[in-house]
Amino acid sequence: MKKKFSTSATKTELAKKGFSYKWRALSCTSIGGFFSLASANTITIALKDIIKDLNVSIGLVTWIVMVYMFVVTISVPMFAKISDTYGRKKLFESGLLLFACGSLFAGFSFSGYQIILARVVQSFGTALILANSVPIIADSFPENEIGKALGINSMMVNTSYVFAPILGGFLCGIGGWRAVFLGNVPIALLALLWSVKQLKEQEFVVKEHIIDWKGSIFFTISMFLFLLVINLGGFIGWLSHLIIGLALLSIIFGLLFYQVEKKSSEPMIDLSLIRNIRLLFAYLCIFLSSTSRGTITFLLVIYFQLVKNIDPVLIGLTFLPYCIAITFIAPISGSLSDKYGERGLSSAGLLIMAFGFIGLGMINLGTSTWLIVFWMFLIGIGFGMFNSPNTSSIMKIAPVDKRAVASGIRTMFLNSGSAISIALCISIVSSFVSNENLKKLFVGMEISMQEMSYGQFINGLKTTFIIAFCLCIIAVLLSFSRKTSHSYEKRLSKKENITLKH
Known part of the structure; x- marks a missing residue:
């Protein structure tokens, strides 16, 4: 069955608006994506206050953090399909409204279970935002500018992951853990008003998708x-x-x-892409690097709070060099990969990440904060060097008509790694520290043999970072075993030339 949207503009009409409309549309998707995904990690810095204020168990706290990326991971593919049926603008704006409602509900929660339910609402909103952002951009930009626009949007979204601790520290320092959630509400509502005013639905004919x-x-x-x-x-x-x-x-x-x-x-995941060994290795690399990187934003925030007793605002600032490294290295690495290939840069970036985790694996009670910041900075350089070439490799290997699907699978692997890293962190640390003592350490209660409990907590951190190092080494081997990627168009051209010669 085919359906025609009842809309106010066609792509030709939007193109006539020129510079003005396309960049306004990009601003809508970038703002929505940045703040909705930042919320996935801003919560980490508020966990200590949540445990103390609401008397939440460590197991429940894990799900407060983890449920967000879990729901986003499973719902983005479904929402991406229904956007072709019900319209991108309507669903994108619904996502912003859901995100605002979930944030408001979380900010006024009085139990851990209420926060988890609110986070589920938030994450459904985020999934709607992410699923419709790429189609909105593709609808708004001319064909020869879509790649550049998607690159800018991707940079904004990826930046949200690394700037989240800074934003979370600032909000928590000003108004406590509730401010981390309530601070999202005015931003989401302003983004919604901006989108309602600026975005135009495109008129086109589509078929009904089977979910x-x-x-x-x-x-x-x-x-x-x-x-x-x-x-x-x-x-x-x-x-x-x-x-x-x-x-x-x-x-x-x-x-x-x-x-x-x-x-x-119409499968949730196109298995033909997974069967391509080079694409599979690229996906596994982003999964392993995401799992490793998630240990930093979760465990080091807790370490700075429990062991170093650093103020939330200052904790956010300790992540600034790490954020800057990723933000500035990523575009440089992306440009270099166009000239020299993706394999070498991706592999080198993962190797640098591994060295950074070795450094964090030697952490102890007396380790200088500046030294920890240096190892984080090194990991930021490594991830920035790895991420852009690896993403470019995926886009080059995938057939032109499946690039959006290939990008969606990459996002799923990225988010899955983020969700799993939280469970991994808590599970390993809890192997060294009892659930009861870990909770007492979080809230700053006096316990017998407290120094030993801190020592056990540090051992859990060190073990987690060593495992992260091992994951990076596996990713290095997978990345380096790939052949240099040529674009789908080049491979097709070569095949045509061979056919002509024969």
């Missing part, structure tokens, strides 16, 4: 069970019957998801 509900449900269950395994393993033992049972169920639902995707006419 892969069965595949989406199996994927959701499999990932949820996997996160439970990682989250609970440190508390109740990795070889306990419950953990083994949950792990087996996660694998079973994962296999069911794979079988459904093979038969689906």
Whole structure:
């Protein structure tokens, strides 16, 4: 069935608006993407106050952080499909409204469960924003400028991950943990008003998409069970019957998801892209680097609060060199990869990240804050050097008509890594410190043998960072084993030339 949007503008009409409209549309998607994704990590710096104020357990705190990226990961593919049916502008603005409502609800919550529910509402809003941002940009820019516009939008979205601790520290320092949520509300509402005024729906004919509900449900269950395994393993033992049972169920639902995707006419994940070994390695690299990088923004914030007793605003500032490194190195690395290829730069970036994690793996109670900032800065340089060439490699390898899908799969791997890293951090630390003592350390309560408890906490940090180092080394090997990527157009041209010669 085909459907025509009832809209106010066609792409030709929008193009006639020239510079003015396309950049206003880009400003809408960039602002929405930046603040909605920043909210995923701003919460970390407020966890200590949430535990103390609401008497929340460590296990529940993990889900307060983790549920956001989990819901975003599973819902973006579904929302991307319905945007072709119901219109990008309407769904994008609905996402901003949902994000504002979720933030308001979280800011006035009085229990950990209420915050989790509010975070789910927030994350559905974020998923709607992200799923419609790329199509809005593609609808607003002429064909020869879409790549540049997507690059700017991607830079803004990626920057949100690294600037989140700074923003969270500032808000928490001013008004406590509730301000971290309530501060989103006026920004989201202003972004909504700006979008309502500036965005125009495009007129075009589309077919009704079939949403892969069965595949989406199996994927959701499999990932949820996997996160439970990682989250609970440190508390109740990795070889306990419950953990083994949950792990087996996660694998079973994962296999069911794979079988459904093979038969689906419109699968949640295009398996033809995953079967390409170079694309698969690129996706695994972004997953491993995202999992490793997530340990920094989560564990170091806690370390600075518990061990160093640093003010939230100052904690945010300690992340500034790390943020600057990623922001400035990424575009330089992207330009260099166009000249010298992606494999070398991506691999070198991952190797630099690994060295940074080795440094963090030697952390102790007396480690200088400046030294920790240096290792973070090194990891920022590494990720900035890796990310742009790796993304470019994905776009070059993927067929032209599947680049949007390939980009969506990349985002799914990125977000999955972020969600898993939180569960991994808590699980490893809880293997060294009891749940009760860890909670007491969070709220600053006196406990017997407190120095030993801090020492155990540090051992958990060191172990986590060593595991992050190992993940980076695996990513280096995967990245370096790839051949240099040529664009789909170049490969097609070569095939045509060979055919002509014969």
